[in-house]
Amino acid sequence: MSLTRLNIEAFRNIQSAQLTPAAGINLIYGQNGSGKTSILEAIYFLGMGRSFRSHLSQRVINTEQDKLTLFATLSLPRGDSKIGLRRFRSGETEVKIDGDKVKRLSTLAETLPIQVITPESFSLLFEGPKSRRQFIDWGAFHSEPQFYAAWMNARRVLKQRNQLLRNGAPYSSIQYWDLEFVRYTEQVTEIRNRYVDSLNELLKGIIGEFLPRVDVKVSFTRGWDSKADFAELLAAQYSRDVATGHTVSGPHKADLRLRVGTLPAQDALSRGQLKLLVCALRIAQGKLLKQQIDKHSIYLVDDLPSELDAQHRQLLLKQLTDTGAQVFVTAIDPAAIVDSLHAPPSRMFHVEQGRVTVVE
Known part of the structure; x- marks a missing residue:
């Protein structure tokens, strides 16, 4: 199970972004405040209906907008599944899975299991x-x-x-x-x-x-x-x-x-x-x-290099790779991750002022 497409609209400082993640290690890098953690937060929000950084979900909506929209295509053994979530500043939430409205947020968690490793x-x-x-x-x-x-x-x-x-x-x-x-x-x-x-x-x-x-x-x-x-x-x-x-x-x-x-x-x-x-x-x-x-979880790992030396970064990345699951890892310096992997990341994204670009 993995995300093959992720669209983010009006989520924190990300006005609009479209990502095509790979099945393995996805490295997201950029300076502090660039928006790299917001990508992880958006994936988490799509799977849990809430943020891992704030109990007030309205705060994740871009200050210039009245709602946020998240959309993803999920690759499953039975075929692709589409998940959409819209959160309004009023507090109302709309969720659809494969075009059908979902009333319980627990259905999101069941569909998209997420493991998050962050400073929080x-x-x-x-x-x-x-x-x-x-x-x-x-x-x-x-x-x-x-x-x-x-x-x-x-x-x-x-x-x-x-x-x-x-x-x-x-x-x-x-x-x-x-x-x-x-x-x-x-x-x-x-x-x-x-x-x-x-x-x-x-x-x-x-x-x-x-x-x-x-x-x-x-x-x-x-x-x-x-x-x-x-x-x-x-x-x-x-x-x-x-x-x-x-x-x-x-x-x-x-x-x-x-x-x-x-x-x-x-x-x-x-x-x-x-x-x-x-x-x-x-x-x-x-x-x-x-x-x-x-069923695989999707791993979200924010600021992996902090407080870990090179040996333990290598050990942690090896363990994550060995799970066979899709992993999203953020870092300020991409070399801290690339140099700790036995093979290059499956895909790399650079984030700057809320804009996301693929690094070939």
């Missing part, structure tokens, strides 16, 4: 468990179709339970919702746990190559004491939940723990090592997707 990717290690839950749930969503419905139902019931807690409802009024919450929680937790177990098998080998002298332990925590019965725990913590106004324990507190010895990985490793660890997680996730459902 450090949030996976530094910004608390939410980013790590999203990481787990991305894989669970793609690997097991029943996960999405169970996850949405668990969120719906949790929202209702929290509202009752804030209203100070007696436990007799909450008991029904707890039965539903436990049922969906067990489904979500089982799939998450199964996914992390599968991921670990791939992850060990990749971490071993990136960080051969570091023993990184990766484990899944469900969001409550694994020895406790969840239904009994909810009943026992009712008074505490009422006092806080929300459900203290549950799948919304799940986490992926990464430790080196007794320390969290973010406290034990240098920034360069942490970048390699994040890369290992993303590459393992993409490889597992290929194993499980025979």
Whole structure:
């Protein structure tokens, strides 16, 4: 699976650009502020319906326009597929896949799986468990179709339970919702746990190559004491939940723990090592997707040379190349990437002041 055509209109400082990416490594280079990261952001937006740089999607619309438009042709084993997205400054979003309107943005994620490695990717290690839950749930969503419905139902019931807690409802009024919450929680937790177990098998080998002298332990925590019965725990913590106004324990507190010895990985490793660890997680996730459902991810790697020496740049690019997936890599100096590859990039693009040109 790969993008064979990408049209970008009114996205950040890119007024209009048409790219014909290759199936392998696509190198995008240019000075800071030229728009090279915006190309990666546009691909991500097309696959996720949002940005990886800002929670306010209206900010990605060019200041002189009232909407942005993204269009891509996706090469699939069954043939080409066309994806279009239009985002208005009012907040409205229109999505079409092969001419049919799409109501759920999750359909985009299912159609165009994306792995992103950017300076913001450090949030996976530094910004608390939410980013790590999203990481787990991305894989669970793609690997097991029943996960999405169970996850949405668990969120719906949790929202209702929290509202009752804030209203100070007696436990007799909450008991029904707890039965539903436990049922969906067990489904979500089982799939998450199964996914992390599968991921670990791939992850060990990749971490071993990136960080051969570091023993990184990766484990899944469900969001409550694994020895406790969840239904009994909810009943026992009712008074505490009422006092806080929300459900203290549950799948919304799940986490992926990464430790080196007794320390969290973010406290034990240098920034360069942490970048390699994040890369290992993303590459393992993409490889597992290929194993499980025979679908490649598209890798978006922003500012790859930063904080990595030549040896580790070569190692990372080799791992990305070996996935067989389509890769988009940005850099200020193209030599930093070209010199780290065993073969020339499949295609090179130069970006300057929002204008994109192919480099032959």
